[in-house]
Amino acid sequence: MTVLSKLESIRKVMVERDLNAWIIPSSDPHQSEYVANRWQGRAWASGFTGSAGTLVITEKEAGLWTDGRYFLQAEEELKGSSITLFKMFEEDVPTVEKWLSTTLNKGDIVGLDGLTTSLKSFESMEEELDKKGVSLRSESDILDTVWSDRPDFPDSQCEPFPLEYAGRARIEKFKALRKSMKEEKIDIHLFASLDDIAWLFNIRGTDVHCNPVIISYAMVTHDDVILFIDTAKMPDSMRATLEEDGVILREYDAIFSEISEIESGKKLLIDPQRTSIALVAKIPKDTVTIKKENMTQLSKAVKNEDESAGMRKAHHIDGIAITRFLCWLETAVKTEQMTEVDAANRLAEFRKLGADYEGPSFDTISGYAGNGAIIHYTAEEKTAATLKPEGLYLVDSGGQYAFGTTDITRTIALGPVTERMKRDFTLVLKGHIALASTRFPKNVSGTHLDILARKSLWDFGLNYAHGTGHGIGVKLNVHEGPHGISPRWIETRLQPGMMISNEPGFYLAGQYGIRIESIVEVVKDKEFENFFCFDTITVCPIDRRLVDQDIMTDDDKIWLTNYNLWCVEMLSPHLNDKENEWLTMVCEPLL
Numbered sequence: 001m002t003v004l005s006k007l008e009s010i011r012k013v014m015v016e017r018d019l020n021a022w023i024i025p026s027s028d029p030h031q032s033e034y035v036a037n038r039w040q041g042r043a044w045a046s047g048f049t050g051s052a053g054t055l056v057i058t059e060k061e062a063g064l065w066t067d068g069r070y071f072l073q074a075e076e077e078l079k080g081s082s083i084t085l086f087k088m089f090e091e092d093v094p095t096v097e098k099w100l101s102t103t104l105n106k107g108d109i110v111g112l113d114g115l116t117t118s119l120k121s122f123e124s125m126e127e128e129l130d131k132k133g134v135s136l137r138s139e140s141d142i143l144d145t146v147w148s149d150r151p152d153f154p155d156s157q158c159e160p161f162p163l164e165y166a167g168r169a170r171i172e173k174f175k176a177l178r179k180s181m182k183e184e185k186i187d188i189h190l191f192a193s194l195d196d197i198a199w200l201f202n203i204r205g206t207d208v209h210c211n212p213v214i215i216s217y218a219m220v221t222h223d224d225v226i227l228f229i230d231t232a233k234m235p236d237s238m239r240a241t242l243e244e245d246g247v248i249l250r251e252y253d254a255i256f257s258e259i260s261e262i263e264s265g266k267k268l269l270i271d272p273q274r275t276s277i278a279l280v281a282k283i284p285k286d287t288v289t290i291k292k293e294n295m296t297q298l299s300k301a302v303k304n305e306d307e308s309a310g311m312r313k314a315h316h317i318d319g320i321a322i323t324r325f326l327c328w329l330e331t332a333v334k335t336e337q338m339t340e341v342d343a344a345n346r347l348a349e350f351r352k353l354g355a356d357y358e359g360p361s362f363d364t365i366s367g368y369a370g371n372g373a374i375i376h377y378t379a380e381e382k383t384a385a386t387l388k389p390e391g392l393y394l395v396d397s398g399g400q401y402a403f404g405t406t407d408i409t410r411t412i413a414l415g416p417v418t419e420r421m422k423r424d425f426t427l428v429l430k431g432h433i434a435l436a437s438t439r440f441p442k443n444v445s446g447t448h449l450d451i452l453a454r455k456s457l458w459d460f461g462l463n464y465a466h467g468t469g470h471g472i473g474v475k476l477n478v479h480e481g482p483h484g485i486s487p488r489w490i491e492t493r494l495q496p497g498m499m500i501s502n503e504p505g506f507y508l509a510g511q512y513g514i515r516i517e518s519i520v521e522v523v524k525d526k527e528f529e530n531f532f533c534f535d536t537i538t539v540c541p542i543d544r545r546l547v548d549q550d551i552m553t554d555d556d557k558i559w560l561t562n563y564n565l566w567c568v569e570m571l572s573p574h575l576n577d578k579e580n581e582w583l584t585m586v587c588e589p590l591l
Contacts, residue, residue, distance in 0.1 A: 003047045003081040006286070007480045010045065010057055018135075020108035021100055022142055023125075024055040029115040030194045030215070031274045033479055034362070036208050037151040039116060042142040048077045055083070055094055058103060065096055068465025069375040072509060091466075097128035097229030106133035108191040114138030114278035117272070119291070122277040138277050154207035158214050160241065160512060161202045161475065165403040167306030171245050173523045174300070182293045183220065186264040189295060190259070192219040193274040194475045199300045200229060201240075201247070205477060210362050211477050212400055217255040224248055228255040256282050269295070297482045300378055300473070302497035307404075307474045308521065311499060312537050315519060317357070319539030319567070320574045321350040322398075326540075327575075327582040331384060333414050334389045340356055340366040341380035342489055343387060343395070351399050361398035361405050361478040368393045372411070372513030375466055389415035392425075392512040398478055407478050408519035408538050413546050423460075424506050425514050427549040429554050430456035431504035433559045435468065435485070439525045439533040443493050446485035446500065453485070453504040462506055469500045494534060498522045516542060541567045544584045557590040567588070 014022050026040035042048070042055045046064055050073055053066035062083040066074050074085050075527060079234045089095050089383055094102070101111060112122075126136045163169055164456075178198070181189055185275070190196050194213035204213025215488030217228040219412055226248045232237075239249060250258070259282040262268060268287050270280065271294040283289055303311065325347045330340065338346075344366035349587035351357050367377045372394035372449065379385075396409040411425060414420070431453035438452055440465060446469060453468045467483030472478055482492040484502060494500075516537035525531035541564045549557070572580050 003083070004151075006045050007057055007082065008064055011059060012112070013142045014057070014059070017139065017142075018109060018184070019111040019137070019139075020057060020104055021058045021110040023096065023110065023117075024057070024113040024143070025116055025121070026051065026053050026506060027116050027118070029276055029278070030192050030217075031116075031118045032194055032208065032211070032213075033477070034208055034211050036154045036215070038153055040532065041141075041147065041573075042473075043102065045143070045146060046078065046083055047081055048074050048083075049378065050074060056096055056100065056288070058100075061103065062091055062101060062316060069368075072374040072463070073377060076262050076452045095128075097125045101129060101132040101134065102124075104132065104134050105133075109135045109137055111139045111142075113141040113143070114281065115141065115276050117275050117277050118273050119275050119280045123272070127367070131415055138281065142557050143516035148509040153230070154215060155230070155233060156206040156214060158229065158238050159204045160200070160238060163473065165306060165485050166202045166311045170244075170247075171199065173200050173202075173221065173296075174301065176247070177220055178222055181216065181220070181269070182481050184290075185267060185546065186269045186290060187221060188262065188268045189220045189271050190268060190279070191220070191294060191296070192276065192279060193271065193294060194293050194294045194521065195473060195480060196274070196300065197227070198377075198476060199297050199473075201242070202431055205233070210360050210400070212475055214476070216252065217344075217556075219255075219258060225256065226250055228252050228258070255279070259283055262287050262496055265301055268373050271297075280358065287571055293482060298492070300476075301471055301483055302495060303474060303482065303499060303521070304497070308497065308499075310401075310403030311405070311472075311474060311519075311521075314399070315406050315537045316398050316570060317354040317541050318351070318406040318408065319402065320571055321347070321354050321565075322397075322408060322410065322540045323571050324575065324579055326349045326410065327579045329393070330412070330414070331580065333387050336386050339381075339384035339385045340371065341381055341385065342370050343378060344476045345391075347395065347397060354399070354401070356402035358400045358402060358475075361400050361407060365394065365396035367395075368414075368512055369461055369512055370510040373507040373511065375507060375513070376389075388413060391417060392421055392514065394515055396515060396517065400475060400546040403475060405475055405478055406538075407517065407519060408474055408540060409503060409505075409515040410513045410540060410542070411516060411546075420515075421512060421549070422546055422548045423464070423551065424508070425546045426505050426551055427456045427460060427462065427548065428504050428514045428516055429542065429560070430552065430556055432502055432518070433556050435504070436518070436520060437555070437559050437565075438532050439528065440494070442530050442532070445490050445534075447487065447490045449494075450485050450487050453502070454487075457504070457506060462505060464505045466505070468501055468504055472499050472501065494522050496522050496524055499537070502534070502536070539567055539570045541571075541583060541587050544588060544590055545586060547589060547590070551588070554591070561591055563590040
């Protein structure tokens with residue numbers, strides 16, 4: 001089926017249901033960022049394959065909303081689809097609900113799948129649409145009717161996450177959670193988000209591509225801990241261990257009846273961003289529903305000593321692979337015919353040589369020249385660019401290891417580059433250094449620090465259309481909160497133990513993209529009491545040959561020299577003579 005025929009099939013069902021619009025988000029019943037194939041309905045219906053976006057279909061029109069990471073990709077993938085691209089957060093671009101309010105008439109009805117829509121999203125849309133007299137209705141998914149070859153539910157086996165890597169036993173986590181619940185007088189805590197459940201229960205799975213989670217729900221009371229999961233996915237040994245720790249196992253869909261039978265007057269905590277409206281609809285009316293962030297979010301974000309050690313070990317192993325790849329690529333591009341896909345595949349081969357490597361943490365972004373300017377670009381066999389011994393190549397990739405998760409971006413020259421390229425690379429690097437080397441007092445949010453990464457670019461009238469930093473899981477999701485670094489307000493304050501990416505960039509459409517990303521850990525500052533700073537844990541050199549030293553300060557040069565010399569110290573014992581020769585060259589001191 002073409003996109004046009006898919007849209008028409010959806011519209012036919014809309015007519016049968018007396019709906020004037022249908023909304024398809026990018027999420028699953030657990031409001032995940034990355035979803036299993038079964039819930040990639042927005043991509044199926046629109047042809048846009050980015051991880052974030054919302055498709056809206058009316059009787060005669062269709063629109064796709066996505067953010068700055070995907071503008072160029074969406075423009076390309078939506079060609080000929082009849083779907084209009086709406087660039088979120090751009091000036092004069094309406095939100096989904098604003099557009100629907102102006103497009104529809106009073107009395108019209110908008111439908112959506114209640115399982116894949118969070119309570120927060122539903123209430124926000126409902127409030128705006130109500131002003132126009134337009135109704136919002138939670139329905140069963142239209143895609144179940146029109147998507148004939150829709151993938152089945154994922155069926156990976158539940159796996160333990162060892163205590164030596166988790167640092168805290170699940171029964172300790174249950175105890176701490178119950179203490180917080182008692183302090184806030186909460187009787188029941190409902191969990192729908194997969195990474196919170198995986199962290200709380202010290203379990204992992206492979207239900208979602210690149211994300212080691214398993215499809216499940218959970219409820220915690222002061223007496224019981226219930227895990228709702230397809231029990232066929234639970235090995236006997238895993239079942240015994242969980243039950244020994246007091247976990248009650250119930251079938252996945254039993255969550256709906258369990259919620260509907262909550263005793264009168266009980267106080268139930270739900271995270272409105274991570275709980276579907278379909279689940280919320282089952283809550284008895286006499287339940288006191290508390291809407292706030294999952295109590296595990298902050299605990300998961302602040303890594304303990306064992307988690308931190310595992311992450312640092314993973315980044316060391318990963319750095320060896322990336323460094324070996326970059327050395328190989330510089331020579332190979334001059335002698336071999338290779339595409340962006342070939343390069344990404346070779347990087348995967350280098351990673352597989354590392355101890356305890358289990359797979360990628362997301363699909364590698366391998367972008368040469370103009371494709372590097374597509375922020376979340378995915379190279380495909382049929383359309384991948386051929387690498388040449390000139391210009392810029394951007395590679396953003398990550399690995400899942402038995403004890404940690406990595407995410408790293410390096411931009412390198414494959415040969416001669418222009419002075420503009422060097423200038424722009426240096427401006428991005430200056431922002432990266434400014435953030436990596438800052439110290440800040442307690443009670444600072446990542447939003448307060450975002451300008452540090454952008455100022456050098458702003459001084460030249462340049463910017464980038466994505467956040468500067470995201471949290472990262474421990475053998476979990478490559479993106480996690482509640483902290484981050486972004487111009488949009490983030491309430492959560494940074495504190496020691498949090499790990500976060502430092503990734504400013506610049507993108508010149510059709511020509512090149514530049515991003516420099518490392519993971520940093522928030523640590524206590526050694527000089528000033530009540531101050532924190534960042535410790536970079538990513539171990540991979542930043543090529544000094546792309547640096548325009550005329551716009552680098554002495555402090556910038558000292559930071560880059562020290563960082564690269566640390567990389568040499570950490571990496572050189574694991575590299576061969578040729579690789580060490582390359583490493584020494586790209587890490588030559590600037591001072």
